[in-house]
């Protein structure tokens with residue numbers, strides 16, 4: 159029916175008068191009695207003819223730009239994304255997912271709170287990656303084993319894996335692995351990553367840049383010097399040195415030619431007031447981490463990143479609740495930053511792929527150079543799954559680089575206009591057929607003539623992404639995965655175990 163309307167409209171444009179009268183009737187009928195099942199429900203798919211102006215005004219959902227099944231390259235469904243919605247029958251039947259090689263181009267999920275980022279995507283991907291033999295490093299942004307609980311709930315439905323779980327949780331030291339981050343630092347890049355995680359990256363617009371840069375320099379000096387200090391340095395000892403000018407001066411003068419001491423030399427011979435002023439910023443950053451829990455999970459040298467590449471895949475969960483503020487931000491950045499540096503320099507001969515799951519990804523943007531690191535780690539087998547509520551949570555100057563390194567983008571319902579604009583920008587525009595009518599007396603009595611033309615417009619609009627038509631199910635998503643289709647892919651992410 160739809161294609162008949164389409165063809166007839168084509169004929170109308172060519173101006174064949176006998177046919178045209180029929181066309182006019184057909185078009186009018188179609189404008190009032192929608193030709194396809196979807197159109198009757200108020201949504202248009204790629205097979206539907208152009209809507210009449212009155213139908214557009216009535217507010218239908220326009221999904222004419224989405225991928226049809228034949229537009230999607232077939233590939234293994236390694237990382238699940240629910241089921242494909244067929245934009246003709248508007249039913250979701252075939253399972254859908256991304257192949258591991260495509261997920262290695264990194265993926266960003268945009269969705270506000272309670273939109274299903276964790277239940278629909280994060281937990282199923284963690285399970286699937288482990289089942290395929292990848293290790294997983296994930297950040298739990300809620301704490302109290304929330305993420306592990308979600309993964310276990312999903313596993314109970316699709317198959318328990320029996321994979322070892324290691325958690326690093328400063329809120330639960332008794333059940334946490336201990337990681338002596340200072341003792342494990344090896345080389346400039348690891349030290350620099352640790353310093354940026356603790357002090358934050360320098361922003362050119364920061365009016366207090368001088369003190370920030372000084373804090374970075376002094377922490378770098380102390381961490382470089384740590385192996386040379388009898389008994390080593392830990393966070394508590396560093397804080398005591400920053401309180402005890404005499405002890406710091408004797409440490410520095412005792413190692414005068416050491417590159418670490420040279421970064422601290424300007425702190426010697428200062429008046430007490432100047433010393434406090436110069437060390438204040440570093441002390442503030444370190445005090446963020448100076449909690450009993452953090453000290454206790456960084457005391458012993460028990461956890462090593464090599465475990466991610468051991469004989470069996472492993473799930474490592476870093477518990478760093480957003481509610482903990484700067485402590486959670488700094489601790490998770492420290493752990494992730496060290497992981498990424500080690501991944502870049504190679505873990506050794508056994509290279510096991512790793513899925514890095516970073517919920518609330520924007521919280522680390524000022525402490526980890528996510529943009530450039532993501533581009534580099536893909537080549538060493540690290541695939542990232544970033545989740546954030548809104549694309550504008552990434553600062554304007556960092557957003558482009560971070561998002562440019564996410565080959566795949568998934569938008570969940572209720573995303574902001576900024577997020578849908580971002581997706582729409584990626585999708586671009588396409589030519590859609592339109593019909594317009596005009597009063598005409600060219601075929602005898604006064605009548606209406608219908609003209610078919612093409613109009614360029616966004617592939618998908620804000621409403622179609624943020625407030626999808628109910629026919630798409632209760633948990634729909636829009637997937638942009640250029641490796642599989644240039645058009646956006648509609649998926650139904652409903653988990654029957656949760657929907658019951």
Ligand SMILES: Nc1ncnc2c1ncn2[C@@H]1O[C@H](COP(=O)(O)OP(=O)(O)OP(=O)(O)O)[C@@H](O)[C@H]1O
Pocket residue numbers: 269270271272273274275276277278633651652653654656657
């Ligand atoms: N795919 C799904 N199928 C059925 N129910 C779902 C699905 N996704 C989410 N839900 C329901 O919605 C709730 C909230 O989802 P979820 O915790 O994944 O949201 P979120 O986007 O991660 O939110 P937050 O930003 O607060 O972490 C789930 O506990 C579950 O009850």
Ligand SMILES: [Mg+2]
Pocket residue numbers: 275276277517
């Ligand atoms: Mg969540």
